[in-house]
Structures are given as structure tokens and as C-alpha cells.
Amino acid sequence: MPSRPGPSARPKSYSTDAIVLRSVDEGEADRRITLLTPGWGKAQAYVRGARRITSRLGGHLDVLNHSRVSLAVGARWNVVTGAESIASFGRLKQDLDRIAAALYLAELTGAMLPEEAPHPAAYRLLLDALRAIDGGAADDRLTARYLELRLLEDTGYMPELSVCVVCGRAVEPDRHRFAPDMGGVTCDACAVSQGRALPLSLSALKVLRHFARSGMAQGTAISASPALLTELEMLLLSCIHAVLDRDTASGVFIGHLRDMRRRPPRY
Numbered sequence: 001m002p003s004r005p006g007p008s009a010r011p012k013s014y015s016t017d018a019i020v021l022r023s024v025d026e027g028e029a030d031r032r033i034t035l036l037t038p039g040w041g042k043a044q045a046y047v048r049g050a051r052r053i054t055s056r057l058g059g060h061l062d063v064l065n066h067s068r069v070s071l072a073v074g075a076r077w078n079v080v081t082g083a084e085s086i087a088s089f090g091r092l093k094q095d096l097d098r099i100a101a102a103l104y105l106a107e108l109t110g111a112m113l114p115e116e117a118p119h120p121a122a123y124r125l126l127l128d129a130l131r132a133i134d135g136g137a138a139d140d141r142l143t144a145r146y147l148e149l150r151l152l153e154d155t156g157y158m159p160e161l162s163v164c165v166v167c168g169r170a171v172e173p174d175r176h177r178f179a180p181d182m183g184g185v186t187c188d189a190c191a192v193s194q195g196r197a198l199p200l201s202l203s204a205l206k207v208l209r210h211f212a213r214s215g216m217a218q219g220t221a222i223s224a225s226p227a228l229l230t231e232l233e234m235l236l237l238s239c240i241h242a243v244l245d246r247d248t249a250s251g252v253f254i255g256h257l258r259d260m261r262r263r264p265p266r267y
């Protein structure tokens with residue numbers, strides 16, 4: 001389904017694979033969940049009676065689950081009519097640090113995507129990240145940074161990593177800075193004239209370029225010092241901040257994301 005069809009053309013039911021990004025209690029026993037699907041993008045749906053012990057759906061729709069979901073698509077609400085787990089990422093959910101990393105990526109992906117617009121690359125990115133975190137395939141921080149950069153790319157905010165965003169010349173090694181508000185790297189001279197750029201080490205620039213041209217497994221198969229990990233986190237969070245900040249409704253959410261990085265949320 002490329003986008004939500006108009007009321008007359010809207011099918012009554014729709015079946016899709018999905019990742020559960022969020023789950024919010026509604027009323028006495030219901031839940032409203034946010035799904036990320038390959039063909040429909042991010043979508044909200046109600047799960048009637050999900051919190052009842054007898055619910056046959058609830059257990060398949062926990063946050064971070066990868067499930068096969070059937071939906072009744074109504075004029076105003078989508079309602080889940082069937083669900084079956086494909087993967088529940090049990091190892092991930094036994095480790096608070098991994099839960100925190102995965103929940104952050106699910107929240108971030110949800111925040112960056114519009115409602116009901118297809119983003120198959122973002123779906124694939126998050127699924128690959130959940131599998132990597134569950135399997136302990138790479139340093140979770142590198143997985144997170146990789147997803148952040150490629151999610152920026154998928155949503156049209158890929159930072160420029162080769163030429164100065166001010167003068168257009170190729171940046172020279174170790175004579176570069178980073179200006180998230182302007183969309184990428186600058187030369188030292190241009191950064192000074194603009195007066196609002198972050199330091200950017202050559203190592204960080206190389207890692208970002210490596211992420212940009214590699215799949216997740218290859219992209220995260222590197223070693224990075226604690227200082228480099230901290231720099232990458234700061235650079236990418238600045239980019240995300242610059243994007244989400246354009247939408248004032250997301251402003252509050254940025255603080256929420258920062259908090260999630262600092263202390264694992266209760267699961």
C-alpha cells in the first residue's frame with residue numbers, strides 16, 4: 001500500500017509485517033500501538049482488550065516485536081485483528097543496556113518519519129539494528145550511530161561529507177569542521193566566517209563516510225575509541241536536533257531522546 005488510500009478506495013483489511021515502535025495504554029484494557037511497516041511506513045493502530053490476560057493479541061505486539069499483523073482499516077482508526085510474532089528479540093530484552101539502545105532507536109525512527117508514508121529503507125535499517133543488538137553482532141553504540149546517519153539519509157537530511165557546504169570546495173584533511181544547521185562539513189575558513197560550527201576530527205569524518213557507503217554489518221565492523229564514539233554521538237545528535245527542531249512539536253521530544261541516552265527507561 002503506497003500511501004493511505006482515500007475513504008472510498010480504502011481496503012477493509014490489510015496484512016503486513018511490522019515492528020512495534022511504541023505502545024500506549026488506552027481506556028480500560030486497550031492499547032494504541034505505533035507500527036513501522038515496510039510498505040505503509042509508520043502507522044497507528046488500536047489493539048482492543050490487549051491488556052486483558054486472555055488477550056490472544058497482546059503478547060505478539062510488545063514494543064520492539066517484529067510481528068505479522070492484520071489490520072481493519074477504518075475511516076478514522078486502524079484496529080488490529082490478528083498478530084503473530086516473527087521475532088521478539090528475547091536476548092535483547094534481557095539486558096537493560098540493550099533495551100535502552102533498541103528503544104532509543106525505535107523512538108528516534110518513529111520521530112523522524114511522517115505518518116503513513118512508505119519508508120522501506122528505514123524499516124530495514126531498524127530491523128537490521130534490532131537483530132544486530134539482539135545478536136551482539138557489533139558495539140551497540142556503533143549500530144546506533146550507523147542507524148542515525150542512514151536514517152538522516154532516508155529522510156532527506158543526509159549531511160554533506162565531502163565538500164564545504166559554504167564554498168563548495170572539497171574539504172582538506174584536518175582542515176574541516178561540522179555545521180549541522182547548514183547540513184554538513186565546512187572548511188576551517190568558512191566555519192570561522194559562519195561562526196557556528198563544531199570541531200570535526202579526521203577519524204570521525206572517515207567513520208561517517210565509511211557508514212555512508214557500507215551496509216550495517218560492514219559499517220559497524222570497526223573499532224572506535226571512547227573519545228571517537230563520544231564525538232560521533234555528539235555530531236549525529238546535533239544533526240538530528242537540527243532536523244527535529246524544525247518541527248516545534250518535536251522539540252520536547254529531543255529532550256526525551258537525550259534522557260533516553262542517559263538512563264535506561266523502565267521496560
Ligand SMILES: [Zn+2]
Pocket residue numbers: 164165166167168169186187189190191
Ligand atoms: Zn568552505
